[in-house]
Amino acid sequence: MDLHLADDVALVTASSAGLGFASAQSFAREDADVAICGRDAERLAAAEAALESVGDGRVLAVQTDLTDPHDVSALVEDTVDAFGGLDHLVTSAGGPPSGSFHDVEDRDWYGAYDTLVMSAVWTVREAHPHLEDSGAGTWTAITSRSVREVIDDLVLSNAVRRAVVGLVKSVSHEFAPSVRANAVLPGAHETSRITELVEDAVDRGEYDDYEEGLAAWGEDVPLGRIGDPEELGDVVAFLASDRASYVTGVSVPVDGGSLRS
Ligand SMILES: NC(=O)c1ccc[n+]([C@@H]2O[C@H](COP(=O)([O-])OP(=O)(O)OC[C@H]3O[C@@H](n4cnc5c(N)ncnc54)[C@H](OP(=O)(O)O)[C@@H]3O)[C@@H](O)[C@H]2O)c1
Numbered sequence: 396m397d398l399h400l401a402d403d404v405a406l407v408t409a410s411s412a413g414l415g416f417a418s419a420q421s422f423a424r425e426d427a428d429v430a431i432c433g434r435d436a437e438r439l440a441a442a443e444a445a446l447e448s449v450g451d452g453r454v455l456a457v458q459t460d461l462t463d464p465h466d467v468s469a470l471v472e473d474t475v476d477a478f479g480g481l482d483h484l485v486t487s488a489g490g491p492p493s494g495s496f497h498d499v500e501d502r503d504w505y506g507a508y509d510t511l512v513m514s515a516v517w518t519v520r521e522a523h524p525h526l527e528d529s530g531a532g533t534w535t536a537i538t539s540r541s542v543r544e545v546i547d548d549l550v551l552s553n554a555v556r557r558a559v560v561g562l563v564k565s566v567s568h569e570f571a572p573s574v575r576a577n578a579v580l581p582g583a584h585e586t587s588r589i590t591e592l593v594e595d596a597v598d599r600g601e602y603d604d605y606e607e608g609l610a611a612w613g614e615d616v617p618l619g620r621i622g623d624p625e626e627l628g629d630v631v632a633f634l635a636s637d638r639a640s641y642v643t644g645v646s647v648p649v650d651g652g653s654l655r656s
Pocket of ligand 1: 409434460462489537538540580582584
């Protein structure tokens with residue numbers, strides 16, 4: 396399906412790896428211009444090089460720490476300066492540490508809030524005027540299925556991410572009709588984040604080894620497997636496209652049917 400994203404400008408945050416990278420790749424395949432970011436310069440340069448060979452659009456990589464509002468402001472400004480505007484914002488962020496209620500301390504709660512919520516607040520605040528100017532601007536937030544159904548040993552994700560879907564819903568009203576805002580709720584997709592979580596579960600003694608843990612995660616999924624990050628990226632690109640022009644304020648699970656709610 397042609398998503399009509401060629402020559403559009405997309406900024407995807409936390410995108411030198413994982414779900415953010417996969418989303419940037421889906422825009423690049425449609426020949427959109429894509430800006431990506433991450434903290435580690437080497438990883439970011441590798442992602443930039445990989446995306447440059449994907450489509451006909453341009454690629455911009457900006458070293459950014461999303462927990463620093465000055466970095467976020469520079470990221471949006473650099474994107475608009477390089478590409479002359481901004482049509483699509485996709486927010487992702489690093490995952491908060493795993494753990495149950497008594498495992499996490501106050502600083503973990505504040506850290507998770509900055510990483511997951513404030514990074515989105517700052518990015519959306521900076522991007523909104525440009526999304527308005529686009530005429531068909533979109534914001535898509537990558538969150539987690541944990542906003543619908545709690546996941547054991549992920550108390551920070553379960554509690555803090557709900558603020559992001561509340562924000563998406565609020566601005567889908569406030570920014571309408573010129574800007575659409577939606578969220579995607581990934582289930583397990585095989586990225587380094589999932590590798591870490593499965594290894595944590597192995598350390599807690601829940602599985603004998605990584606392979607057993609990964610297979611067990613896949614068994615719980617009705618489609619019988621962990622997702623490919625590209626399967627999330629393609630839904631993100633679809634929601635940003637005018638093929639989804641009457642869709643705003645929704646949270647779309649991309650989880651192989653895992654949610655029971
Ligand atoms: N993978 C899944 O199955 C899954 C499922 C549900 C929810 N999620 C959530 O989706 C998000 C992305 O997960 P993922 O699996 O794609 O993670 P990942 O593979 O670890 O990739 C995370 C990306 O975010 C960047 N990043 C992390 N912290 C950053 C910061 N402060 N500033 C700028 N960039 C930052 C990383 O680069 P640097 O480290 O170099 O900065 C990297 O590019 C996380 O919040 C995760 O919890 C993932």
